[in-house]
Amino acid sequence: MQSILVIVFLPLVASIVAGLVNKSAPSVFAKSITTGGLFVSCALSWPIFLSFWSGNAEATVVPVLTWIQSGALSFDWALRVDTLTAVMLVVITTVSALVHLYSWGYMEEDPDQPRFFAYLSLFTFAMLMLVTADNLVQMFFGWEGVGLASYLLIGFWFKKPSANAAAIKAFVVNRVGDLGFMMGIFGTFWVFGTVSIPEILEAAPGMSGATIGFLGLRVHTMDVLCILLFIGAMGKSAQLGLHTWLPDAMEGPTPVSALIHAATMVTAGVFMVCRLSPMFETAPIALAMVTFVGAATCIFAATVGTTQWDIKRVIAYSTCSQLGYMFFAAGVGAYGAAMFHLFTHAFFKALLFLGAGSVIHAMHHEQDMKYYGGLRKHIPLTFWAMMAGTLAITGVGIYDLHLGFAGFWSKDAIIEVAFARGTEMASFAFWMGVFAALLTSFYSWRLMFLTFWGKPRWIESEHIQHSVHKTPEEAGEDTTGGYHPHESPLSMLIPLGVLSVGAVLAGQFFAETFLDSAGFWADSIYYNPNLIHAMHAVPWPVKYAAFFVMIIGLFVAWLAYIKDTSIPGKAAEQLGPIYRLLYNKWYFDELYHYLFVVPAFWLGRQFWKLGDIGTIDRFGPNGVAWVVEKGAVGAKKFQTGYLYSYALVMLLGLVAAVTWVLF
């Protein structure tokens, strides 16, 4: 299992070399070394996964270096490989390798390619450190490392003010979650006397009845610890309340959105909850919170996704919503299902993002779906790839035939297991999940229909106008403006092809392993076979619920965006306030702006001007200077500068004080 060292550290080395060489070598150097490194990592990861899949491997820990030893708080750099890690390894290295390759084509004209590829590899390294962590602090290292890479990549086009703002927002909002994560680590350490994950998980059940002091209250120990840790997960996985950074993160180049903001980094929170699942299982209130937040995010993000026009933002809200599914699956105890959805989602969501990138590439950087239309025949390969992704995310499949695309297997399992769990919170999650599945189908098909069907609306786009040097008036009847979208180069199509295969087959192929095999998970997560039995035993309307709502969503989207395209406008008018609420993302950004950003700057200015200058300085040093100056008027014949007179006063005072003390 020593190959894990290569898998993890090769991307780091490649990143450093590519970053330091930067532009002193042709960009093909940086691109080759980072992409090559990732393909090696990927090639080494699959055998590890397959050996766990076939049951021939055992969990191991490869020590690297001592990190911190401070009293009882002591932990090392070490790489842990077990089933859960192995799943993440293949997800991360596969998507990352494909995204590296894809970027050869997508970023071809960018002058800063070495920097871009160095960041991508750096991200991959940090993500791998996160999933191989054997203790909470190394997980936090990876956690912050991916945050840094995400910050750098969102702000990659650093001349754009919007990209910079989005990058800072992503980092700072994540830090709010990190506050919870750090507090959770501290609390866990003082309760268990260790930050080693296996040791914590082993000791956790014994603490399930314990209480602890927190902010002056007596609370259930495990609940407060798990809630704190979960706040961290909410930040990284963009759950309701801390989700605002994710849509803005679309300012980054599209391959970044596919890798970081869809397939890997944003799933870190889900990974964390699964990794700590035996611990969360001792915390019923925390689990209820996980379920509630997941279900709420699932439906919230889906509603917003139905109204957005930016193709990437639609997919971003979709990601947010799908992460909600994963969380409530974990919340009801189906960690295998959560991880399975994470696994399939990585393929089809990366595919959708890369497909969107291919569309954007073809449409001369236009991202607004208002200006798409009729692209099916112009970029057929991209179209079919997007089609595979859409079939996967909407969960197309027939239960009784045991046939379906990837999302069918994982999402339906989550909906069923929420029903089977049967608690009030789980039922809430079930209904939200079903309703969100309807919306998922609607917004996904809306995206497809707006982009690939209908008449071209290209000439309204400023980007296209730039390209063809025509205004809409000049173009007249020809709404294409004479623009010819081109299919993307091979470097972009190959990743689309590979991911399409994943989106079509991953569910079919791995469903049984992920959902039904306790042996596969081998205690790397909490696994409850009775719950899975109950899941399989749900009544047939539940099994077909997701299928039916999927059909409804498809039908409504077809009605509104193909049959009668005047419907969306009328609907928006009829439902004015609701439409505006959704279109403006429930006004979260505005709310936070006036609740946090504005007061922070206002307070800062008040503290500075009124506090420091107006009070402390005025009555402190300036006041003393004033008194001394007044006093010095009388003593002017002795002194020339107020500083010295002041020092004299001090000296006299000192002498007096010493005299008083000693005698």
Add this chain to the structure above:
Amino acid sequence: MEFPILSLMLAVPLVAAIACLFLNAGSARMVALFATLFNLALGILLWLNYDIGGAQWQFVERAELFAGFSYALGIDGIALMLIMLSVFLMPICILASWDSITKRVGEYMAAFLLMEVLMIGVFAAQDLFLFYIFFEAGLIPMYLIIGVWGGDNRIYASYKFFLYTLLGSVLMLIAMLWMVNEAGTTDIPTLMQYDFPVDAQLWLWLAFFASFAVKMPMWPVHTWLPDAHVQAPTAGSVILAGVLLKLGGYGFIRFSLPMFPDASADLAWLVFALSMIAVIYTSLVALVQEDMKKLIAYSSVAHMAIVTVGLFAFNVQGLEGAMMVMLGHGLVSGALFLCVGVIYDRLHTREIARYGGLSINMPKYALFFLLFTMASIGLPGTSNFVGEFLALAGIYKVSTFVTLVCTTGIILGAAYMLYLYRRVAFGEQVNADAARMPDLNAREWAMLAPIAAAVLWMGVYPESFLAPMRQDIATLEARLASVAPEYDSALTVGTPDEHAANYIAAEHGSEGEH
């Protein structure tokens, strides 16, 4: 007798300082650089020969002078690390002043070398009055550096600096006189074991606190720091932030905690309250600054507040964390001031809005600046994370509320530092003169690269720095054990639940059928 390496480390810069007064500019620079490098080499020797786990006080030198006052030197692991920080930053300061200081170069270099003597002295002193002399005399070269080579408003800044720090030290001197009278010795190691009467501890503690709080600086006696930094030349800021701010923390760990443990416990609430205010208050003030140096100065106050809460957590994690924050902050804030100095030398302004888009014309500079920004934010893998993490972990045991408030510093810290970085390094090149600035030259590389290496070293393998201090911290913790506070995060173990929260029984058939 052992080789008097500590005395040698004091003598080298002292002799060089005197020599510099009589040399022309070019030779003075060379002498200063050579002397500080030589001292760095001696420092490395000191570190290599320091026996980890050996005697508490090593490299001891002692010569009785008059009236119980003695020339006594000796270091423990804590002092060793702070001496290393000083001798490491010194040659970098000389390099930073290489081109930017053109008037009275000899005197300037002499002031810096004298500064080094006093800094090493203060950490190595084992006699109370020797310590006091080094501690207070450090004011003078710094006062001169700001007052003579500073910016336009240097007189006001140096006045404020002098006023604040002197105010505290007078009270400290009175307390020291009383202590010597009471304990009958000026020997610091002995005093650290001495049990002063509990009533007396209170006012002794307050007298020392007046001095250390100013040096630290703690809110509300921090307002000298932004002015001093803004007016000081780059190297002055580096030393101020890198080493002088550490004198307060060193004072707490060497005097207040071991000598007055009861008072420390009784007044910990005061330290916590002031520190919590500092974290929120100065972070928010940093957010609205338009002057780069002021921004970093205010951020220093917030970071030093983490040191004080860590120290008064009275446990190993808190104490070690506080020390690591001091070391990490010494490197990182020093490096950030150097980063400001690099562009100040080119454009002669500290106004943030005058820059922008420096990643384009100064990519190497932008990379270093990014690293130090991230270190300042406390990204794991950099020096500051280790300290902040340990200090906050330590305080969690004592008070979850204090932890919560102080940990918000990681959010606010990210906000103001990234906002600064964005305005300086990102965005369009709006200012033509800023866009023409050349990237780092060899001298600037030589300044920044060693600090960058140290920051990463401390972040990835802090064991090198923790190991020498471990035993001393353990001794201190043992000394404080009897007064350690009640923990608000106390745990009560109850009856564990029988099943996992999501456990459900098998619906039909036996459980084990799967």
